[in-house]
Amino acid sequence: MTRPPPPSTEDLRAAILGGALAVDDRLLPERTLADRLGISRSRLRAILDDLAREGLIFRRHGQGTFLQPPPAQASERFGVLARRVSPGDLMEVRLELEPALAAYAAERGSPEDKARLLRLMENTLRAPDLAGYERADDIFHYKIAEMSGNPVFLTLFEEIRSLRQAAEWTRARQTALGPEEIAENSIQHGAIANAICAGAARAARRAMRLHLQKVEASLLKSLP
Amino acid sequence: MTRPPPPSTEDLRAAILGGALAVDDRLLPERTLADRLGISRSRLRAILDDLAREGLIFRRHGQGTFLQPPPAQASERFGVLARRVSPGDLMEVRLELEPALAAYAAERGSPEDKARLLRLMENTLRAPDLAGYERADDIFHYKIAEMSGNPVFLTLFEEIRSLRQAAEWTRARQTALGPEEIAENSIQHGAIANAICAGAARAARRAMRLHLQKVEASLLKSLP
């Protein structure tokens, strides 16, 4: 009785990223995943370490491993708050927080992170459909928050991100995204990414502010 | 057998605010408190309503009634985060958030709230000792966050406030507060309050930024 040959690392990476082993952007637990792939947990973790270092997956201690930025902790907590929050409230906060994130990312992001940010920006250009664009856009903004190098900033960003997803009026935003608006967004994303990569903190702050003001305008336009 | 006369409302208010019926700035539960004071819960709640409207106590649904601004929800959650947060991280975030809070408070605070804010500012001047000053200062900043009229801003403010109290290096700050520093703080508090009461959003933002920069400087000076 012969054992099947061990699968190649490349095959394993593809299988993990493929999404067939994930439920709602969340991968199966490591133990289950290793069993399913027919490898040991230690080898799986080595592969996951690489993927996480490359920014292709997101891991959180007691929470899981994700193909998208993970939800904020105890996100059910925001259910009550989300009800009394208006789109304007949320955009006000984003307009104060995210420009600062961009500025600090420009100052403190490592060269590797900056190169990765450029690739994430390009991903938004290549998005095949609206859903794909939203995913790429989400990761792009998340990466900037991560690059700020301040765990408090990152935590607050995750919370308003969860809040936005918990609010009902989020659906209205999708209908507001036409092709020309996506094109304009992409130009602004490019300006943000370039400023961050150049280490130009003030320019990055300004580019992010302009971007969010545009998002706010198109969001308010699509609501009563 | 005669019943004792019902206590006067004024006595009850004094008893509640006195602190003898509170544990660590948190009042006893309403049911217990009513029993202890020998009045019904409905009358107690009427008195508490008044006190809350005057800003002398703080109530939170499933949490309790407090003599100081209440802690953020599930504050134990921040225990993990507090460990890897430096004073610099926290001041960075405060410098982005609180100036915005002051600006929105100037724009949207009601005349009653603005009058109340002035009284809170005066309370910091009359503080008898260091502990009293810290309490008054805490309430002053909290009131500004409340006046911003944005529940998301208020929530984020409460979280960084809890984070600050959870961090260990908070104690170092007290030793850093000398009489001349308190005097300078008071001048800046006055500038903030005046700008907010005048409805001058930009001036309020600037005054708060200057104040926090000064706090940051004296904080970093007192730490290794």
Place this chain on the structure above:
DNA sequence: TGGCGCAACCAATTTTGAATTGGTGTCTAT
């Protein structure tokens, strides 16, 4: 009639403990 006391119920939060899940070290075999 209006205020007060009383009771029951609703809603938001905390607390507690078990279960889940990523993180880390150790031991073995080849």
Place this chain on the structure above:
DNA sequence: ATAGACACCAATTCAAAATTGGTTGCGCCA
């Protein structure tokens, strides 16, 4: 030496019970 297997640690989630402020309705009585 390296990969696998196992035990244990740490952070989180989940569910159920308990706590606590919020609300309503009823009765009493001066």
